Amino acid sequence: MEGNKSFLAEIWDFLKERKAWWLTPIIIMLVFVGVLIIFGQSSAISPFIYALF
Amino acid sequence: MTTKIGNLVQGFYNKTPFPDYDLARFNSKEDLSLAAYSFAKILDRSIPENASVIDVGTGTGQLSAFLSLRRECVWGIDFSDSSLKKAKALQEKLGLDSWNLKKVDILDPEQIDAIGKQFDYVLCLGVLHHTGDAYRAFKNIMKLVKPGGHVAIGLYNSYGRLLLKKRIFLAKTIFKNNNAVKDKYIRMQIGEVEDKERARGWWNDQYLHPHETTHTVGEVIDWFTKNGIQFNHTVPSTSLFSESAIDIGGVWSKVENPPSFPVQLYKQLGWIWSTNREGGYWITFGRKPENSSASR
Numbered sequence: 001m002e003g004n005k006s007f008l009a010e011i012w013d014f015l016k017e018r019k020a021w022w023l024t025p026i027i028i029m030l031v032f033v034g035v036l037i038i039f040g041q042s043s044a045i046s047p048f049i050y051a052l053f
Numbered sequence: 054m055t056t057k058i059g060n061l062v063q064g065f066y067n068k069t070p071f072p073d074y075d076l077a078r079f080n081s082k083e084d085l086s087l088a089a090y091s092f093a094k095i096l097d098r099s100i101p102e103n104a105s106v107i108d109v110g111t112g113t114g115q116l117s118a119f120l121s122l123r124r125e126c127v128w129g130i131d132f133s134d135s136s137l138k139k140a141k142a143l144q145e146k147l148g149l150d151s152w153n154l155k156k157v158d159i160l161d162p163e164q165i166d167a168i169g170k171q172f173d174y175v176l177c178l179g180v181l182h183h184t185g186d187a188y189r190a191f192k193n194i195m196k197l198v199k200p201g202g203h204v205a206i207g208l209y210n211s212y213g214r215l216l217l218k219k220r221i222f223l224a225k226t227i228f229k230n231n232n233a234v235k236d237k238y239i240r241m242q243i244g245e246v247e248d249k250e251r252a253r254g255w256w257n258d259q260y261l262h263p264h265e266t267t268h269t270v271g272e273v274i275d276w277f278t279k280n281g282i283q284f285n286h287t288v289p290s291t292s293l294f295s296e297s298a299i300d301i302g303g304v305w306s307k308v309e310n311p312p313s314f315p316v317q318l319y320k321q322l323g324w325i326w327s328t329n330r331e332g333g334y335w336i337t338f339g340r341k342p343e344n345s346s347a348s349r
Contacts, residue, residue, distance in 0.1 A: 049288055050179060050207070050334040051243040051255075052093040053072060053115040 058185030059132075059160065061263045066133035071112045073139070073254030082122055082147055089119050096176070096205075097123065099304045104173040109159060109194050110180030113254075114140030114152075121152035128172070130157040159190045171199040174305075178207035179334065182266045188276055195280045201343040203305050204282055205336055211267040213324035213333025221260050230260070241330060259332055270317045273337045281345050284311045285338040289328060291320045305338065 015023060079085050089097070097120055100106060104124065108117035111129030113136045121127035129152065131137055140154050157164045159180075175198045181187040191206065198204055220238055228234040239252050242259065246252040270291055277284050286292070288304070291312040312320065328335060 047091040047095070048243065048331060049092045049336055050331040051072075052090050052096075052178070053074070053088050053119075053251075 056160070056185050058264050059158070062183050062185070063132055065257075065263050066112070066131075067135040069254060069257040070133060070136040070139050071254045071258050072115060073113050073250045074115065075248050075250050076139070076142055076146065078248060079143060079147065082149075085115070085119050085147065086122065088115070093119060095304055096120070100124075100174050105170075105199075106174040106176065107168075107172040107197055109175065109177040109197070110183075111140065111154075112136045114143060114154065116176070116178070117154075118143055118147070118149055118152055121149050125151050126153075126172075127151060128153045128155065128168070128170075130155050130159070130168070132156060132158045159193050160184060160186060162193050162196075165193045165196055168197065170197075171202065172197055173199055173202045174205075175202065176205045178205065178336065179209075181206065182209045182268065183262065183264060185264060187266055187268065191276050192280060195282060195341070198282075198341045200341055200345045202341050204339045204341065206273060206339070207334060207336040208273065209265060209267045210321060210324055210328060210333040210335050211269050212321040213328035213331075213335065214267045215325050215333070216329040217259065217332040224260055235260075242332065267333065270312065270321060270335075270337070271314065274311045277337070277339050282339040282341055283308075285309065285340055287338070288336045289320075289324065291317060293319075307338070 011027070015021060078088065093116055096116075100120065102123050105126040105128075106117070106120050106124060107128040107130065108114075108120070109130055111117045111131050112133070114129045114131075117127050117129030118140070129140060131140075131154075134156065137154055137156055143149070144152055144154060155168070157168065159165065175194060177191075177194055181190050184190040187208070195204070224230050224234055224238065235256050238260070239246060239255050243255055246255070270287065274284055276282075285305075286307045286309045290309075292309050293312070293316050324333065324335070
């Protein structure tokens with residue numbers, strides 16, 4: 001957890017120091033797309049369900 | 054079929070029966086079993102041998118023929134004469150006596166009523182989106198489900214089909230449907246194909262079909278609700294944290310709550326990529342309650 005906290009804190013400090021708030025929506029979108037890709041993946045062993053023969 | 058779309062689709066399937074096959078491939082019942090992909094086998098094993106089954110839009114009939122190998126009452130209905138002709142040739146060749154084939158237009162409630170029977174399992178896989186009025190067809194075929202009977206509805210998903218639509222566009226415009234592209238795209242969906250008739254059938258179905266609609270999970274949940282059908286689950290899964298564990302017992306007996314709208318949206322956005330291989334196809338499983346009455 002400590003690692004996660006410092007990573008997030010680092011980003012926060014960077015945004016605050018550089019006043020780069022315009023990066024916020026980009027970061028949020030990147031996280032969203034990342035989550036989508038991870039959870040949207042189909043199982044490698046899922047069979048064909050449309051082609052039955 | 055009296056609608057313009059109906060005539061168009063019927064003409065299409067009369068010219069190119071689907072899923073199609075070279076009849077010479079099937080010389081025995083065993084050949085049919087060996088040709089079945091794993092999901093067909095899962096369906097077969099998970100339906101009791103004494104159950105009655107109807108495959109709505111059976112086409113050239115491989116699935117219903119296969120299911121009839123172990124059952125006394127399996128029906129396959131379709132409205133394409135050419136597809137049914139091929140199915141009947143297979144029936145005669147293999148002597149499949151428990152397999153009933155009938156020409157039926159599922160948009161016509163009188164033709165549905167003329168079947169005069171209800172079934173324990175109603176399969177309608179990849180059919181409704183070619184009818185021109187998917188909901189009306191759905192509503193009609195729900196009359197074929199016995200109280201307590203099971204339903205499987207396979208459709209193209211509005212999100213999941215996006216990449217295939219892009220491929221259709223590229224194939225038509227840039228690649229002019231050349232053979233190298235055809236082979237690559239067919240391989241992507243059904244793997245290596247030696248049977249040329251089957252490969253041609255697939256190409257036509259996926260890339261040259263004159264009419265298709267796409268649907269969302271929310272729409273199908275709504276159809277189920279309106280017709281008194283209990284939603285059980287979908288393949289691929291619409292449950293937030295679980296992927297579909299497709300197993301023998303799970304296809305028909307698994308019951309999940311219908312997903313909320315944000316979860317539907319989230320899962321379907323994921324399907325853009327994850328169902329791309331199968332053209333955005335998904336199946337919804339449901340059940341008609343024992344004490345079911347009329348639909349709205």
